[in-house]
Amino acid sequence: MILHIDMDAFYASIEQRDHPELKGQPVVVGGSKTGRGVVAAASYEAREYGIHSAMPGRRAAELCPHAVFVRGRMSHYVDVGRQVRDIFGRFTPVIQPLSLDEAFLDVSGTERLHGDAETIGRRIKDAIQDELRLTASVGIAPRKFVAKIASDLDKPNGFVVVDESELISFLDPLPVEKLWGVGSVGQHRLHRLGLRTIRDIRRYDPALLASHLGDWGNHLWKLANGIDSRAVVPDRHAKQISHERTFSDDQTDAELLHAVVCFLCEQTTMRLRMSKQKAATITLKYRREDFKTFTKSRSTGSPTDQTADVIQIASELLDQMRRSEPRAVRLLGVSLGSLVAWDRPVQLSLFDDQQQKQAERKVDQVVDQLSQQLGAKTVYRAASHRWRNRK
Ligand SMILES: [Mg+2]
Known part of the structure; x- marks a missing residue:
């Protein structure tokens, strides 16, 4: 099963979240009431007035004179997009982003670890809601293009699952323009052939459709029949793998903080190995009780994917932070960066100092395997026990 996850009115929702006085207001990001700029995003309240992205700001102001125009904060949206991506990454390494706020996820193979596709979809949606206070719409289907249609169907805050057996009955009544790649020109051409719903395309003679529309006709006929062999192609340019935890009470207990860091290292390195990469930079994120981060x-040194290496460095970074910033801690995060692909088996060295490394590699392999067979919370290092089993 493939998941398509799309954040709802992403930029505008971030502004409404960060500025509570904008909640419930028609918010327009980008453009201005008088200037020439265009709308980058509109809240759902603004959309009710017919405002949409790429529309001139002046036109938006005509449609809704009391709309609140806010300046876009692109680098902030990129940061939040990264946080969303990090949540996806907890569940599968196979993520294909389509934009900052939208991605396909292939979860086959991680189901033993996290539950079936529907469970994973719910957990991602809940994590986005609980941790980022934003909503996403989720579509789940055995075909990529159907997952994309499904996520859009019940927006905002949608959750639509289409099983293999429901593919045709789901697609049939939809208008042709719901098919991925059918824009206004394509829609026009299809209408001229009398094709208005996906059912019309499915029932059309494929050879005749190809004679009218060429390869594109073939392609559409296949989609209308639920045939789509496109796979989720993971983004190989992911810049970092990170995981963080916010505490419900500010923490000062050194042992517990170390357990948290160990837990974060276990989470990130397992994902690192699943994505067949190594990291050359380790970053500790540390937020004080007063929100100073x-x-x-x-x-x-050299790129690594070993949990023990990462724990050692991250723990030293934590010790340094505690010495310079000893106040209570609100959030800890670990992120692995400067990632390099690793698809060849690593040459085992015969030198003595490598024996410890080999033993650690074995431990990582066994933990990864058992976690995939038995679930993520079954086997872990004693050092993270206090955090994982806190009351
Ligand atoms: Mg979106």
């Missing part, structure tokens, strides 16, 4: 990075 610090990050501290260190290079690993």
Whole structure:
């Protein structure tokens, strides 16, 4: 099963979240009432007035004179998009982003670890809601293009699952323009052939359709019949793998903080190995009780994917932070950066100092395997026990 996850009115929702006085208001991001700029995003309240992205700001102001125009904060949206991506990454390494706020996820193979596709979809949606206070719409289907249609069907805050057996009955009544790649020109051409719903295309003679529309006709006929062999192609340019935890009470207990860091290292390195990459930079994110946030990075020397290496460096970074910023801690995060692909088996060295490394590699392999067979919470290091089993 493939998931398509799309954030609802992403930029506008971030502004409404960060500025509570904008909640329930028609918010327009980008453009201005008088200037020439265009609308980058509109809240659902603004959309009710017919405002949409790429519309001139002046036109938006005509449609809704009391709309609140806010300046876009692109680098902030990129940061939040990264947080969303990090949540996806907890569940599968196979993520194909379509934009900052939208991605396909293939979860086959991680189901033993996290539950079936529907469970994973719910958990992602809940994590986005609980941790980021934003909503996403989720579509789940055995075909990529159907998952995309499904996520859009019940927006905002939608959750639509289409099983293999329901594919045709789901697609049939939809208008042709719901098919991915059918824009206004395509829609026009299909209408001229008398094709208005996906059912009309499915029942049309495929050879005749191809004679009218060429390869594109073939392609559409296949889609209308639920045939789509396109796979989710993971983004190989992901810049980092990160995981963080916010505490319900501010923490000062050194042992517990170390357990948290160990847990974060276990989570990130398992994902690192699943994505067949190694990291050359480790960053600790540290937020004090007063919300002042610090990050501290260190290079690993040579790229590594071993949990023990990452725990050692991250723990040292934590010790340094605690010495310079001893106040209570609200959030800890670990992120692995400077990622390099690793698809060849690593040459085992015969030198003595490598024996410890080999033993650690074995531990990582066994933990990864058992976690995939038995579930993520079954086997872990004693050092993270206190955090994982806190009351
Ligand atoms: Mg979106």
